Amino acid sequence: MTGTLDASAVRDMMRAVAQSLIDQTDVLTNADLTIGDGDHGVGMRRGFEAALIALEAEEAASAEGAFKAVGTAILSNTGGAAGAVFGTLFRAGSKAFAASGVIDDASFATALEEGLAAVLKRGGVTEGQKTMVDALAPASRAARAAVGQGLAAVTAAATQGALDGVEASKAMIATTGKARSLGERSIGHPDPGAISVSLILKAMQDFTAGA
Amino acid sequence: MTGTLDASAVRDMMRAVAQSLIDQTDVLTNADLTIGDGDHGVGMRRGFEAALIALEAEEAASAEGAFKAVGTAILSNTGGAAGAVFGTLFRAGSKAFAASGVIDDASFATALEEGLAAVLKRGGVTEGQKTMVDALAPASRAARAAVGQGLAAVTAAATQGALDGVEASKAMIATTGKARSLGERSIGHPDPGAISVSLILKAMQDFTAGA
Amino acid sequence: MANPKKILNDVKRVVPEMIEGLALANDGRVYKLDGKPALIRKDIPDGKVALLIGGGSGHEPLFHGFVGKNMGDGAACGNVFAAPSPDVIAAAAKAVHRGKGVLFLYGNYAGDNMNFDMAVELLEDDGIEVRTVRVCDDVAAAPPERMHDRRGIAGDIYMIKVAGGAASELGTLDEVERVARKAQGWVRSMGVAVSAGSIPETGKLTFELADDEIEVGMGAHGEAGIARQKLKSADAIADELMDKILADLPFKRGDEVALMINNLGATTMMEMLIVNRRIRAILEREGISVHRTDVGTWLTVQEMAGFSVTLMKLDDELKRYLDMPAESLGYSRM
Amino acid sequence: MANPKKILNDVKRVVPEMIEGLALANDGRVYKLDGKPALIRKDIPDGKVALLIGGGSGHEPLFHGFVGKNMGDGAACGNVFAAPSPDVIAAAAKAVHRGKGVLFLYGNYAGDNMNFDMAVELLEDDGIEVRTVRVCDDVAAAPPERMHDRRGIAGDIYMIKVAGGAASELGTLDEVERVARKAQGWVRSMGVAVSAGSIPETGKLTFELADDEIEVGMGAHGEAGIARQKLKSADAIADELMDKILADLPFKRGDEVALMINNLGATTMMEMLIVNRRIRAILEREGISVHRTDVGTWLTVQEMAGFSVTLMKLDDELKRYLDMPAESLGYSRM
C-alpha cells in the first residue's frame, strides 16, 4: 500500500470516474426531473465524454493537469449550473497536486477543500441550500479527518461523507438553482448535484481501493 | 289527408327539421371526422339554431319565406361548403312555393328539383362525386315519381331516395370537398352532407306523416 | 384519447371572443366590422386597390392576423375550419373598397370557393369589381395537371405578402391580379403532421396517428396526405418533401427562391431549424439560391404538430413585393 | 406516458444541427462563430456599444433567434436548458465588441449567472469592459423583496428590444446599462402551463400534469409555479395572472404599458387572443393603457402548452427603444 497515485494512475482514475458518471446518466436525469429541469444527467455525460477525450492530451499528463483537463472539459461542455460548479471543483482542486505531482491522502483532502472553497465563492451559496455543496462539504471534512490513514481510507471517508450529505439534502429546502421554485415541495428529494459528488467520489474510492 | 301544408304548418315543419338536425350533431361530426375536417355537425347545428330564430321573424310567415329564412340562416351561420350548398338548397327551393303559398306534393318535388339544380351549379359537381348531391338527386327523382300520391308519400319517397343515396355514396371516391384528398381511402364511408340531406327529409317525412 | 386540454371560456363562442381579442391586439390599426366577423385596416389609402383575404378560423395568425400595412386590407373570418359566409365577405369587401376594385385572395377549398363566389355575385349588384386568386400550393393534394384541385396551405402567407405589396404600389386591379397570378403559379408547398389538431367546439382530434406514425402531405384541416408512414429522421422527411416540391414546378438550377418553414402548431422551432439545415443542403446541391427564409408559426391547424415547407420562385418583381416592409399582428418585417 | 414524438436526427446533436440551421435561416445577416455555438451579427457598426444575449437552447426563437439590427449583436448558446459555457460567452463577447464595451443581458438563473460571470472574469484579462443586466421578471418565482431570486421569462424579449434599441443609439455603455436597468425594473411576467415540454436528449417530459390540471406560475424549464390547480376558464386564468402581475410593480391608474402574450410552445393563438380580450378588459378597468401588444411565440419550453403574460411599464424613453424597427429571425417589426 503505497498510498499515492502517480500521474498515469491519476489519469486512469479520472477515466474511471468519467466512465462511471457516463454510465449513471439516468440516475442523474431522474433526480433532476424530480426537482430541477431534467438535464443534469445528459449535462454530466456530455462533460465527462469530453473529459475522456481531454485526458488523452499532453496537458493532462500530470496529476494537476489531469484534474484541470477534466474540469475544463466539464466547464465547456456540461454548461448550466453543473458545468460551472463541477468545472470549478476540478480546476480549483487541481492546484493541490502542483507541488508533489502525485495524489496522496493529504493532497487529496486539500484538493477537496480548495475545490469546495472555489465552488462556494462561485455559487454564492452556503451549506444547507440543497446543492452539491451539501455533499462536497461533509466529504471534504471526512477526508481531512482520515488523512494519515492512506489514500484508500481518505476516498472511502469522503464517499461516505458525500453519501451522508446526499441523504441530508433530502430534508433541505432548495434556495438556489432550478429547485428553488419548489420551496417546500423540494423536501424529500435529494439534490442531483450532490448525487454527482457522491458518484465521483465513489468511483475514486473504487479505483483507490487497496492502493 | 289534405296533402298540403299552409304557411304556419310549413314553419312548424321547419322547426321540427331544425330541431332534428341540432339533435343529431354528433352523427354528423363523426361522419365528417372520418372523411372530412370534423366540423359538419357543429356547422349544421349553428345554422339550424340560427334558423330557429329566423323562423320567428315576419319574413318567415309564408311557405316561401320560411324556406328562404332557413336557407339564409344556414348560409350566414353554417359557413364552409355546407353553408353554401344547404343555404342554396333552401333558398332556391323556396321559389317553388311562391305561386301557391302552400306545400303540396307537386310543389315539394319542384322545390327539390330547383334546389338540386342550384346546388349543382354552385358546387360545380355532378352526381357520383360523393357529396350531398348524391342524396339530393335520388331524393328529388323519387319525390317526382311519387307526385299524385300526396305530400306524405312524396316526403317518404324522397327520404328513401336520400337514404339509398347515402348508402350509394359509401362506394364513391370523393373528388371535391375536404374528402377529396383521401382518394380511394374515402371508399366505405358515407358522405356527411348526404347524411344531412337524409336527416332533413326524414324530419319532413315524420312531420308530414298522415298529412 | 382524452380531449385536448385548452384554455377557453365557452367553446361555442371561441370565434367571436377570439376576434374581439384579435382586434384589440392590433392596437388601433384595425377594427372589427359592426356585427360581422371581419377585420379591416383603419388607414386604407384612398384610391388604393384593395386586398381582401379570408377563410376559416382556427389557423391563427392566418388569415385575420395578416391585416395591416402592405398586407391584407381586410379579412373575412369563418368559424373554425369553415369558410366565411357570403354576407361577411361582401360586407368586408365593401369596407375595404376604395374605388379601384378588390382582389379576393384565399385558399382553394370547395367551401371557400362557393362562399367567396356568392359574395362576388352580391358585389356585382353594387357595382364593385372583384377579381379572385385562389392559393393552391399544396403539391400533395393533386397532380400538377390538376392544380385547381390543390389546397391552399402556407403558400398563403407569401401570396398575401406579394399581393399586399403589389396592391400598395400598383394602380390597377389588373396589375395587382397579374402579379398575384404570377406568384400563385410559382409557389409550392407540402407538409407533414406528427399529431392531430382538434376543433374546440367538438373537442375531438380531427384524426388519429399512432405513436410512431406521421402523415406526409397532410392538409391544413387534417385532410389526408400522400402516405401514412413510420416516424423517420428530420433529414429523411426533408428529403421527401423537397423531392416532391422541387420536381413539381419544377424548380431549376439558377432559380432564386423564398423559403418558408411553417409550424402547423405544436412543433418546436428547434425541429424546423434542423430541417432547414437539410433543406439548404439540398438547395445548394441543386444550384437553387435562397433569397430569404422564414421559419415560424403562420398557418396553424390548432394544436397539430408538424410543419410545412414552401418554396416560391422569385424574379425581381416578386422580390420587390415580398421584401416590402409590412406590419400586422402575425407577420411584420423591417 | 410515451416519449414526445419529434422530428429530429441524432438527439445528441440537436443543438449543433439547430445552430447550423439557424445561421442559414438568417440569410447572411448573421454568422456562426468558428467552433463555438454562438451567433454574431455581420454588420455591427464600429464604435457601437455591443449587446450580447444568450442562454440555454430549447427556447427557440429565444435567445439566438434575436440577433439582428436593433436587437442582440450576438448570442451565446448553451445546450438544451443549460447555460452556455464561459469560453463560448467570452468568445462571443470578443466577436461583438467594437471598443465601447459589452452589455450582457440574460435570464437570472444560477447556471447563467455563474457562467456569464466567469466570462466577465476572462474578459477582464483582455481589457474588455462588461456590464451585466439580468432579467428577473417572473413574479411567481419569489416575492418582490427578493427580485434577485426571480427567474427571467418572456420579459427577456422586451428587454432585448429596449436594450437593443438603446445600444444602437446611445454612445456609452453607462447609458445603455441605465436604460436596460430601467426596463428591468419595470417588467413583470407570469405564466401558466397546461402540459409539459421535454428535453430531446432524454426524451422525457420535464414534469407530469393530470388531464384536468394546470400549473400556475410555471417557469421556463418546467420549474414549479405557485400552485397546481384544476383547469379553469380563460377568463379565470387571465384574472389570476393579472392580479399577481398588476399588484407586483404595482402598475397604477394612468400607467402606459406594453403587453406581451407569449406562447410557451403548443398553445393555439386562438386561446391567447381569447385571453387578450379579458386582459384588455382588466386593464381598461384599472385605467392602464396599452401602447402596444405582441401575441406570439418567442420564449418556448419545447412543446410545453401554456402561455405567459408580460407587462412592461413605459415612459417616452422606453417607448422610443421598444418601437424602433428591428430585424431578426424571431422578431421583426416595421
Ligand SMILES: Nc1ncnc2c1ncn2[C@@H]1O[C@H](COP(=O)(O)OP(=O)(O)O)[C@@H](O)[C@H]1O
Ligand atoms: N448556486 C449554486 N451553487 C452551487 N451549486 C449549485 C448552484 N445552483 C445549482 N447548483 C448545483 O447544480 C445542480 C444542477 O445542475 P444542472 O441540472 O446540470 O444545471 P441547471 O440547474 O442549470 O439545469 C444542482 O443539483 C446543484 O447541486
Ligand SMILES: Nc1ncnc2c1ncn2[C@@H]1O[C@H](COP(=O)(O)OP(=O)(O)O)[C@@H](O)[C@H]1O
Ligand atoms: N363542391 C360541392 N358541391 C356540393 N356539395 C359539396 C361540395 N363540397 C362539399 N360538399 C358537401 O359539403 C359537405 C361538407 O360540409 P362541411 O363539413 O360543413 O363543410 P367543409 O367541407 O367546408 O368542412 C360534404 O360532405 C359534401 O356533402
Ligand SMILES: [Mg+2]
Ligand atoms: Mg438541471
Ligand SMILES: [Mg+2]
Ligand atoms: Mg367539414
Ligand SMILES: [Mg+2]
Ligand atoms: Mg370545414
Ligand SMILES: [Mg+2]
Ligand atoms: Mg438546466
